[in-house]
Amino acid sequence: MIEKDAFGFxxxxxxxxxxxxxxxxxxxxxxxxxxxxxxxxxxxxxxxxSIIAATVVPxxxxxxxxxxxxxxxxALVMIVVRRDFFAVLAGVAVAAGAFAFGL
Amino acid sequence: MTSPETNPADTNPDxxxxxxxxxxxxxxxxxxxxxxxxxxxxxVPGITGFAMAYGTVAARKGMTLFETxxxxxxxxxxxxxxxxxxxxxxxxxxxxxxGILALTALVNARxxxxxxxxxxxxxxxxxxxxxxxxxxxxEPPWLMSLRYYSKGGRDPAHMxxxxxxxxxxxxxxxxxxxxxxxxxxxPKQFGIDLVMPAFFVAMLVPLWRGPRRSYGLIVGxxxxxxxxxxxxGFWYLIVGTLAGCFAGVFNDx
Numbered sequence: 001m002i003e004k005d006a007f008g009f010x011x012x013x014x015x016x017x018x019x020x021x022x023x024x025x026x027x028x029x030x031x032x033x034x035x036x037x038x039x040x041x042x043x044x045x046x047x048x049x050s051i052i053a054a055t056v057v058p059x060x061x062x063x064x065x066x067x068x069x070x071x072x073x074x075a076l077v078m079i080v081v082r083r084d085f086f087a088v089l090a091g092v093a094v095a096a097g098a099f100a101f102g103l
Numbered sequence: 104m105t106s107p108e109t110n111p112a113d114t115n116p117d118x119x120x121x122x123x124x125x126x127x128x129x130x131x132x133x134x135x136x137x138x139x140x141x142x143x144x145x146x147v148p149g150i151t152g153f154a155m156a157y158g159t160v161a162a163r164k165g166m167t168l169f170e171t172x173x174x175x176x177x178x179x180x181x182x183x184x185x186x187x188x189x190x191x192x193x194x195x196x197x198x199x200x201x202g203i204l205a206l207t208a209l210v211n212a213r214x215x216x217x218x219x220x221x222x223x224x225x226x227x228x229x230x231x232x233x234x235x236x237x238x239x240x241x242e243p244p245w246l247m248s249l250r251y252y253s254k255g256g257r258d259p260a261h262m263x264x265x266x267x268x269x270x271x272x273x274x275x276x277x278x279x280x281x282x283x284x285x286x287x288x289x290p291k292q293f294g295i296d297l298v299m300p301a302f303f304v305a306m307l308v309p310l311w312r313g314p315r316r317s318y319g320l321i322v323g324x325x326x327x328x329x330x331x332x333x334x335x336g337f338w339y340l341i342v343g344t345l346a347g348c349f350a351g352v353f354n355d356x
Contacts, residue, residue, distance in 0.1 A: 012195065013177055025234055050319045051340075053307065053343065060300065066291075085145055
């Protein structure tokens with residue numbers, strides 16, 4: 001367990017900190033050293049949507065009916081009101097309601 | 104810190120000067136920092152629940168409170184911390200440490216993509232300010248800063264403010280979780296577990312620009328779902344993001 005090797009724990013922690021920091025700066029650093037042509041620009045434009053879709057779609061499907069109902073409410077409110085705060089609030093409220101109904 | 108290029112707005116945000124007088128050119132102001140911190144407030148309940156859960160897991164794993172908070176303050180990556188704690192080896196060998204670090208890099212690989220999107224926003228700023236700011240890079244301030252920039256904001260301190268607000272929340276809220284041990288309530292009861300996915304969905308709505316200009320979004324989602332079904336783990340994020348990214352080449356302008 002962690003307690004038995006306190007020194008090792010701190011060494012691993014330092015290495016993890018370095019690895020995580022490298023992931024945070026690597027993308028920014030790399031892109032600054034590439035020439036951005038039209039293809040690369042289109043790829044970068046598509047990046048935020050790709051990451052967000054890739055993150056949320058499996059959550060949506062694995063979350064079952066509760067997640068589907070709640071996140072549909074979020075999308076609906078967002079399309080109508082265009083205010084993300086209220087969209088998230090609606091989704092969370094529906095999720096809490098769905099839990100109360102045993103979903 | 105008296106280098107000649109130091110901007111007075113850095114150290115003395117309240118004093119009137121040409122930079123802060125014009126919001127179009129203001130950089131690294133306290134006003135931008137504060138706005139960034141306020142913009143991530145909707146994420147605080149979700150992060151709090153997650154931090155408390157992490158504190159609970161850390162306590163169960165036999166970590167001291169100091170070790171628990173130190174990990175949050177240095178690594179500052181919730182999923183990494185949870186996954187690594189969960190799979191911490193019985194004895195530390197070269198192989199098991201390499202495994203921990205490979206897992207860390209894999210889980211956090213999505214930040215390579217996230218960081219790439221920041222080059223157009225922060226590319227003109229000095230490296231000595233950008234690289235320390237990137238230590239605080241997490242998803243909520245990233246999302247909020249993309250929105251802030253798309254609405255015409257130009258102060259990079261916005262993302263730093265959001266990042267620091269998330270950092271303080273993440274580190275301190277592990278304390279009640281640690282103390283409470285196993286007694287954290289069910290986050291599903293209040294829908295807290297869906298705050299982050301809901302924000303992602305809300306972000307997707309304005310990113311949708313019709314089917315012929317949203318290939319990245321469609322392919323990214325479908326590829327992630329397929330990979331998740333076939334392989335599980337964290338591969339779906341990397342595969343979905345890369346597939347969406349390459350599909351984006353075919354978007355209409």
